[in-house]
Amino acid sequence: MHLFRDVLDKQVEDREGERMGRVDAIVVEIRDGRPPRVAHLELGFVPLARRLHPRLEAIAERWHKRLGVRRSARFHLIWSEVLDVDIHRVQADVMADETPAQDWERWLRRHIIERIPGASRDEK
């Protein structure tokens, strides 16, 4: 597997196929005398901003702290929790709604979307 080609920037889905973000960064552990190993994947605006420009990372980090919606700016998806990698997705053995990656989705759903009538289409 090529990490850059097959993993970085790919869609991450939870074990039920719920989309939960993209692989915004890959963290590799360098070990003495042994080959490097993928420690975890990072999901979040802050690691994404870091790849674009260090100053953007600082801005994203500041907003993350100010808004305080997400529990952590970088959600670490441990490599051992990755179930499958194919051309369409990286599937993770987690429940999206329980991770910080979905904190914003959950917050917006609860505080804004669900307060607007008609947010579920089947309700009569």
Place this chain on the structure above:
Amino acid sequence: MKKILQLFLGILTAIGGFFDIGNLVTASQAGAAFRFQLLWALALGTLMVIFLVEMSGRFAAVTKKPIPCAVREHLGARVWLAPFVVLVVLHFLTLGAEIGGVAFALQLVTGISFQLWAIPVGILMWLFLWRATFDAIEYSTSTLGLIALCFVVAAVMYHPAKSDVLSGLLPSLPKQDAAKYWLYAVSIIGALIAPYMFYFYSSGAVEDEWDPTYLTVNRFVSVSGMAFGAVITGAVIVVAGLVLHPLSIGVDSINQTAFMLTGAFPFWGFALFAATMAIACVGASTEVGLSLAYTVAQTFGWNWGQSLEPKKDARFALTYTVAILLATLLMVLGIDPLKLTIYTMALNATVLPIVSIPFLLLMNDGHLMRQFRNGPIANAAAGIIVIISIVLFFVSIPLLIVGG
């Protein structure tokens, strides 16, 4: 059977998405100022958009990925950054222009200012996206969009000289107002290949769960849908050329163009013009609003899909909600929809290389496209599109300054 239905509806949708405020304004301007002389720009732009739409549909059917997903996944976040920013800005400006178009059509009929009309228009548009499924949106706006055929009927009823129309299809140099001539040519092309056309189409193909068995449907839809749309836009040029040109009326405000159809439809002409404008802009604005939300959600890997209910994709639903709110605000503040349209269409032409080149590169990725990758004809077309788009990149802003 399902495919025949898809084919029919797809063509309707393609026409519906094709004809919008951008085409109406740029075509009326071109006809009023240069009669049929700029028909060639329409023909050239239509050929380009046919190839782009066919490729984006083929790409989505084969890879099951819409363009934003594919570019970020296969070329990386840094490559995708510039197209992404440009797309968000342009989608937003286009959304403002379309909402302004609906509001302006209502102003024509009622005399009440478009700034006031923008509010109910924005609310209704949002409600439509909030409540309706993808299919409902696609089919209702596209079927209603057929009202634009009144321009074709009018063009035939005005009996233009065939030889004049045909000679307009051949590029020619202007006798005067060269800067304006080239600006209008660029704007016509910019209105035809608005990025939302092929970005929306690719997300729509994924929403409709296309696979490689849909490639024939895709080819028919892209060719005939765009060609029909071009016939309607061509009819606007012809009608404007016959009605507005002899009176030396420029298109400085939409009021001046609204009687274009009254010669053909004495009683209904004015109302038909307003209805066509309103419906075309409603159809396009829903597509643009959705396309903006698709682009953002796919870039960040959020849940997306117009067939999902808003609480299942909160960030996606919120994206179009905020976009509609801000675009409506733009109109309420009194930004002239006509000027906004003209600037946005020229910008569309400017950014074409940024939004199309990464995608055209992926069309040749054998790993992704397998045996469906671009053949020599499609690649020749892609090469010509890239060359033209680079020319447009350099000339459109200077032309806007000199000619606008």
